[in-house]
Amino acid sequence: MLVTTSLQQRRSPLASADYQQTRLNSLPLSTSPHQGNFATALAAHNWQALQPAELEIFQINLGKLCNMTCRHCHVDAAPDRKEVMDRETVNACLAAIDQIAVHTIDLTGGAPELNPHFRDLVDECAQRGKKVIDRCNLTVLLLPTMQDLPQWLAERHVEIVCSLPHYRQRNTDAQRGDGTFEKSIAALKRLNAVGYGQGDPTRCLTLMSNPVGAFLSSSQASLEQEWKAGLLKHHGITFDRLISLNNMPISRYLEWLESSNNLQRYMELLVNSFNPTTIAGLMCRNTLSVSWDGRLFDCDFNQMLELDCQPTNGQPTNGQRMHIRDFHLEWLAQREIVTGRHCFGCTAGAGSSCGGSIKES
Template identity: 60%
Template sequence: MASVEDGPKRTSSLYGRRTALAAPEAQIEALDAVPLASGPSQSGSFHRDLMASGWEAGIQPAPLEIFQINIGKLCNMTCMHCHVDSGPDRVQENMDREAVDACLRAIDHIQAHPLGGGLHTVDLTGGAPELNPHFEYLVDECVARGLHVIDRCNLTILRVKRYRHLPEWFAERGVEVACSLPHYRKMGTDAQRGDGTYGKSIEALKMLNEAGYGQGDPKRVLTLVTNPVGSFLAGNQESLEGEWKEALQRNHGVQFDRLFALNNMPMSRYLEWLIEKGQLEGYMEKLLAAFNPGTIDGLMCRNTVSVGWDGKIYDCDFNQQLEMDAAVPFAHVGDFDLGAWQARTVKTERHCYGCTAGSGSSCGGATA
């Protein structure tokens, strides 16, 4: 079990404080209450803007390529921008072995299905997914099935004694490590994730480099994931990647393979921060003004299935945290049916402007 010494705590979870905003319906209500002025190509209703953009029937699925599992909300950190509201106090929401095995059976079903030939990746997220007691078992089982595995890592967990073996362990299995780092400068990272985070993150990145990550090896891919610090949209991903590579190499001798620049989603603890700072309306207006129909085709909700810690099925990790069940005739991964999944329409609400603003924002980075 992680202790408070394992990582800095910037805040505490909404769940732990029992705030009204901890309820997903309260978050949706807060977004719906924002008065958004209509523009020449945006109405403030995501559904209407989809229809006006040529998606009259809503967002329809593409072939399934990624099986994403949010393996638990337990984390050694409590970051200001976390859309999962994870933290050290989320000890109950951790996937058990039965649900893990149900995920593996669903993967087997997909791989054997005539429509399932495109599945190539299992994406493990959290919380800190490494804290789940079945994490290594799940990784090994997915690798044995010939699937590419991504670990969504907060970096600081790799400095905890119990998990220091993971960089080499990942390298042996060809696991891609996608690491959250708000900024290549100390001030920006510590402001979002807690004092001391930056130094620990740099040390963890050096551990990954020593294990062969970040050197251009396709079997040891090191991806950095950045979210803006403050109420701004993500910058140009391609130009930021060059800037980050130069700065981290110059200042710390750290190398990585690619950068994903994601918008902060107006939900959970980031939503609370926006409200407290009086910036929610302004941020939503930025998202609305930057609405880009060209981002829709590449959204993760089209080619990804999202599985919660309890085995429930969702269109994406954001819908999962808002408890927006997918429009399918089954609720649990143990009953997963690929044919029904491919026939659904993705559920959307105002938070979806976060993924469709600017160059787009998805688990795989920019979409346009």
């Protein structure tokens, strides 16, 4: 299936978060463990509710605008998406950061670099002594307005987490479009040239892989060695670490699962592969996700399904969704994390988070 525009642009039913949730919840999983109910799976392992741990990572989605339209994108990002975080919301994020002791600011999208306030935000976070992560699709670095960005990021010690489905061309292009692999290799060489991927902890280059198909991610440790050898041998490229993620059954990956008749099988795989040892390390427990319009979510995936953070009892929200301008750490620390069937994607096999596998299987 060739994808050239977003679900929203095509007016697909799957552009609706409510429709996606209904589709997942309607799958017949009564013969699967816990009948495909994530809350029941948690309770079976003495987790009556999923509570947040200490907040360590502040993740900001700077918008759904992207220079690419990837088949697996859980954000439904594309060049036709116009949602980008405005300056007022950026300032509200900085005000919240000043109230908390998080060590990492994780910038994502879409292509976060396309937000006009991206560089100002990076500078503000770096000045506050925070580690900054830029989740980069690599090809954005080849745009005419981004020619200086690798050196600029290196000077600010930003960790670059690059999406690259595979170190072989066929697999990468199948997921992200013809020509993407060649462009990604060119971008990686530019990053190597300014000191990324050379073992310098202040210029860390991380590659992020997700399966090209309806199966779980392989062992992160063994993949890293294979990728390092392959990219060095064939392209002379080095990087520091590899993280692997399971694909989440939402948005355009959900569309691909349906069109390829893999949805039922993949959801059964996720549920049957539930690993209770991953629960404590789930990213929703130590991370807060802020959407482009300032709403607060337990994780990036909940954000895309519009499952907002739920206020605690007694919080004066006046029936409104939680927003970054009303940030209150004490209220957030007392909340119960919102879960659903999609959460089996983060707890299957070795687990999956924005930092990669949770447990090596």
